[in-house]
Amino acid sequence: MTTAKNISLTLKVWRQKGANVRGKLETYQAKDISTDMSFLEMIDVVNEKLTLEGQDPIAFDHDCREGICGMCGAVVNGRAHGPEKGTTLCQLHIRHFSDGDTVVIEPWRSRAFPVIKDLAVDRGALDKLIQSGGYISANTGGAPDANTILIPQEVAEKAMDAAACIGCGACVAACPNASAMLFVGAKVSQLALLPQGKPEAAQRALSMLRKMDELGFGACTNERECEAECPKEISISNIARLNREFFKAGFFSSVK
Ligand code: SF4
Ligand code: FES
Structure with a gap:
């Protein structure tokens, strides 16, 4: 049994306002994130802070958060759905990262999947x-x-x-x-x-x-x-x- 602890990550997140607008990586701090949280819950925490600060939250797709609907997905440190084998992004847990890690998060990249906004693509x-x-x-x-x-x-x-x-x-x-x-x-x-x-x-x-x-x-x-x-x-x-x-x-x- 693992014991939850809190860690902090530096996120480099792809921000893009729409399909025909240039995007770029923006840096955010994800502080005191429980290792029991899922990757998407960690983005929720970052988005809550962005919203309270009057900034645009990061757009990303999700629905069931149980690994069954196929809605979630992003490239995390160069790996589709992140580093864990046989795991959707919504089922990826923060315990697979270490305190102080830098995590690069990008949308699916394919001509057939135009970016809608940030990490959300049209599939x-x-x-x-x-x-x-x-x-x-x-x-x-x-x-x-x-x-x-x-x-x-x-x-x-x-x-x-x-x-x-x-x-x-x-x-x-x-x-x-x-x-x-x-x-x-x-x-x-x-x-x-x-x-x-x-x-x-x-x-x-x-x-x-x-x-x-x-x-x-x-x-x-x-x-x-x-x-x-x-x-x-x-x-x-x-x-x-x-x-x-x-x-x-x-x-x-x-x-x-
Ligand atoms: S990676 Fe491709 S084959 Fe596998 S579940 Fe997703 S769409 Fe289906
Ligand atoms: S949100 Fe449904 S599979 Fe990830």
């Missing part, structure tokens, strides 16, 4: 990827119908692992090419592995990859930074499955 491009094919269009019935189709345990586990993707965009931020292949791979896999998603699997892969290019995401060159930084530890084997579906579409589909 609507991920929604557009889903709209381009990340769904099942056939009527698959209700839960009782699904329960009549037996799925091997190993296949169900793989589909559930892929479905753990929360759409946070850290994979894009971590990739030197700003590729969304891990996100698309996870979405294609969670559907393609199950009988209800198989009929449209190749078309889905083709449509989502075309949309990925159109939205300005880069290509995958097997850097594996996405897998290393993903807070849900989505495996790049999902990218291999996406590529297989894509090649099937090329060989067997008449999709234009």
Whole structure:
């Protein structure tokens, strides 16, 4: 069991008023922060002080603060979601930092994710990827119908692992090419592995990859930074499955 203590950090935070305005790092002191606090609670404390001083608080995205919604995210000391493996920014605790540390906090950087303000970026491009094919269009019935189709345990586990993707965009931020292949791979896999998603699997892969290019995401060159930084530890084997579906579409589909 660890005992909470208070530490002080120097924050260098990216401040930017909007997408078309130049941004820069500003320095703030985060004083007497409990090591039991989360990273976002620490920013809350800094923002409370800024607000009381009549200054503009730091804009950042968040919602559930439980690691499940995918809303939070920032690059902390060069790492998407910070230094802890398999952890979202909202679940990162101050105990992972030392008294006197300097912490650099920047937004996701990708052409497809324009900055809205400070650390908040527009991740609507991920929604557009889903709209381009990340769904099942056939009527698959209700839960009782699904329960009549037996799925091997190993296949169900793989589909559930892929479905753990929360759409946070850290994979894009971590990739030197700003590729969304891990996100698309996870979405294609969670559907393609199950009988209800198989009929449209190749078309889905083709449509989502075309949309990925159109939205300005880069290509995958097997850097594996996405897998290393993903807070849900989505495996790049999902990218291999996406590529297989894509090649099937090329060989067997008449999709234009
Ligand atoms: S694959 Fe991982 S990093 Fe990428 S959006 Fe999904 S949860 Fe986030
Ligand atoms: S705020 Fe929901 S995952 Fe972090």
